[in-house]
Amino acid sequence: MSTPAIQTSDPVGAITDGLILVAKRECPTCVLVEPLLPRLAAGAAAFRLFSQDDPDYGAGIAGSVHDEHLEHSYRLDVEIVPTLIRVEGGKEVARTYGWDRAEWQRVSGIDRLGIDLPALRPGCGSMTLEPGIAERLAIRFGKARFHSRQVALGDAEDPLEACFDRGWTDGLPVVPPTPERVLRMLAGTTRSPDEILGSIPPDLAPCTVEKVAINAVMAGCKPEYMPIVLAAVEAALIDEFGMHGILCTTMFCGPVVIANGPVSRAIGMNSGTNALGQGNRANASIGRALQLVIRNVGGGRPGEIDRSALGTPGKYTFCFAEAEDSAWAPLSVERGFAPGTSTVTLFAGEGVQGIVDQKSRTPESLARTFAACMRVVDHPKLAMAGDALLIVSPEHARVFIDAGWSKARLLQELIELLKLPADDMVMGAGGITEGLPPSMAGTTVSKFRPGGILIVRAGGTAGLFSAVVAGWAASGAVGSTPVTQEITA
Amino acid sequence: MNDPGILLDPTAERSPAARTLLARPAALDGLTVGILDISKARGNVFLDRVDELLQARGVAVKRYRKPTFTRPAPTSLTQTIAAECDLVVEGLAD
Numbered sequence: 001m002s003t004p005a006i007q008t009s010d011p012v013g014a015i016t017d018g019l020i021l022v023a024k025r026e027c028p029t030c031v032l033v034e035p036l037l038p039r040l041a042a043g044a045a046a047f048r049l050f051s052q053d054d055p056d057y058g059a060g061i062a063g064s065v066h067d068e069h070l071e072h073s074y075r076l077d078v079e080i081v082p083t084l085i086r087v088e089g090g091k092e093v094a095r096t097y098g099w100d101r102a103e104w105q106r107v108s109g110i111d112r113l114g115i116d117l118p119a120l121r122p123g124c125g126s127m128t129l130e131p132g133i134a135e136r137l138a139i140r141f142g143k144a145r146f147h148s149r150q151v152a153l154g155d156a157e158d159p160l161e162a163c164f165d166r167g168w169t170d171g172l173p174v175v176p177p178t179p180e181r182v183l184r185m186l187a188g189t190t191r192s193p194d195e196i197l198g199s200i201p202p203d204l205a206p207c208t209v210e211k212v213a214i215n216a217v218m219a220g221c222k223p224e225y226m227p228i229v230l231a232a233v234e235a236a237l238i239d240e241f242g243m244h245g246i247l248c249t250t251m252f253c254g255p256v257v258i259a260n261g262p263v264s265r266a267i268g269m270n271s272g273t274n275a276l277g278q279g280n281r282a283n284a285s286i287g288r289a290l291q292l293v294i295r296n297v298g299g300g301r302p303g304e305i306d307r308s309a310l311g312t313p314g315k316y317t318f319c320f321a322e323a324e325d326s327a328w329a330p331l332s333v334e335r336g337f338a339p340g341t342s343t344v345t346l347f348a349g350e351g352v353q354g355i356v357d358q359k360s361r362t363p364e365s366l367a368r369t370f371a372a373c374m375r376v377v378d379h380p381k382l383a384m385a386g387d388a389l390l391i392v393s394p395e396h397a398r399v400f401i402d403a404g405w406s407k408a409r410l411l412q413e414l415i416e417l418l419k420l421p422a423d424d425m426v427m428g429a430g431g432i433t434e435g436l437p438p439s440m441a442g443t444t445v446s447k448f449r450p451g452g453i454l455i456v457r458a459g460g461t462a463g464l465f466s467a468v469v470a471g472w473a474a475s476g477a478v479g480s481t482p483v484t485q486e487i488t489a
Numbered sequence: 490m491n492d493p494g495i496l497l498d499p500t501a502e503r504s505p506a507a508r509t510l511l512a513r514p515a516a517l518d519g520l521t522v523g524i525l526d527i528s529k530a531r532g533n534v535f536l537d538r539v540d541e542l543l544q545a546r547g548v549a550v551k552r553y554r555k556p557t558f559t560r561p562a563p564t565s566l567t568q569t570i571a572a573e574c575d576l577v578v579e580g581l582a583d
Binding site: 155162166178200296297298299 | 494495496497498499500501502503506508
């Protein structure tokens with residue numbers, strides 16, 4: 001425990017020589033030592049008693065103070081009551097907590113103090129450490145300092161409405177980012193609040209850990225989600241992801257966040273039933289926090305820089321975890337990270353297109369189903385445009401796994417099945433003007449660019465359904481390449 | 490000990506914390522001005538004169554009236570004014 005200097009500027013707590021006792025009535029050990037107070041007060045050069053709860057604790061003792069705002073307890077860095085402190089020359093020289101007769105005699109310098117009491121009794125937690133209190137005290141009396149502007153609300157202003165009025169929300173209510181909530185959020189990471197993660201497009205505004213924390217509060221995150229949110233923001237800033245273009249495009253896409261590894265499991269992310277849907281706080285709020293950072297820090301607002309013709313519901317939030325086991329390699333490992341590493345992968349994705357196949361029982365048949373459904377990404381007659389994220393449900397995955405197909409095998413089979421005759425796809429073919437350039441007639445084209453298919457597993461255990469999420473039609477070096485970032489702290 | 494009236498700014502802080510009023514138009518040509526009478530006694534005397542002066546300058550004017558000055562305008566009235574007018578003149582007191 002640190003030994004803070006006593007605040008000599010404090011007119012109540014200031015003593016330069018003597019004893020300070022911090023206690024609360026609710027604590028049986030504090031009640032146990034209450035009869036000792038007259039001896040302590042008489043035996044010290046000066047005596048201060050700070051009662052955290054009951055103003056009548058130690059009634060009649062000179063130097064007794066009701067520490068109702070807990071300022072003195074906070075400044076004295078009290079964690080357990082009772083705490084007895086000896087001060088000499090304005091500095092703390094000795095401290096004990098709980099009831100330990102020998103220690104109290106040593107700290108107080110009073111022989112035979114409490115000889116009628118038991119030798120030892122543990123203390124209780126200080127009120128300064130009760131949930132929700134510590135952050136308030138740190139803000140009011142401590143060193144919690146924010147770099148972000150403090151926005152004062154009007155007396156009658158509803159904080160929820162104030163966030164709407166200031167343009168901070170995505171259209172749904174946000175949790176008002178009070179200093180207490182932001183301080184709690186920052187406790188979810190070991191990184192410094194003033195660390196700059198990078199410049200958020202489209203405004204290329206510098207983004208600190210503190211700004212991420214504010215937006216994570218608004219999105220509804222718990223502090224333990226912060227490492228994933230920070231990794232997601234850092235991933236979005238990787239140049240090849242092309243976040244500026246993803247935001248500005250007239251097409252549909254937004255960042256889809258796919259979590260891998262133990263961190264996502266530890267915070268309870270959903271990779272199972274309804275993994276792509278509503279109802280899981282971590283999934284919902286982590287994806288939303290990234291979008292709010294882009295909106296608020298980056299200035300990416302729909303109708304302004306965000307020029308999407310239709311958008312997609314995933315632009316509120318689109319975040320889930322991969323269902324991992326040893327049967328198939330997780331996405332993080334496929335993307336070069338060691339097994340057991342926690343990562344987020346960002347994919348510039350559109351909406352969820354269901355794949356219904358309840359009859360295929362062989363991997364060959366089911367792979368053909370997947371290929372047929374993936375062929376319609378962007379347009380059945382376009383190729384090498386948008387990537388595809390294939391999300392395989394457990395019942396479909398079992399068909400492959402039972403037949404000995406690895407994820408890599410399925411990927412290779414899909415690449416082969418999606419080598420298509422350009423004659424069917426050139427402009428005008430099938431009576432449709434859209435299509436590949438006429439010069440490609442007679443050739444075979446790959447539907448997707450190399451590396452343009454990602455496969456993950458997710459979903460509930462019942463249902464022979466998978467899904468494909470189309471990527472931005474400007475996938476690859478021209479627009480967006482999926483990126484993966486390790487989740488650290 | 491908790492001040493519920495302070496929020497931390499989630500933005501890049503490139504615009505003022507206080508919301509600003511919309512810019513005034515340079516001229517009233519082609520615009521419609523709404524005049525909202527809040528039903529305070531004799532407010533109409535002043536607003537009728539504003540109406541005359543605007544119409545004398547060829548400005549289109551539409552008149553509206555709140556049921557009572559003691560309460561905020563009904564939502565339907567504010568929506569109607571917003572849909573029909575470019576500017577609004579409202580007297581807030583005697």
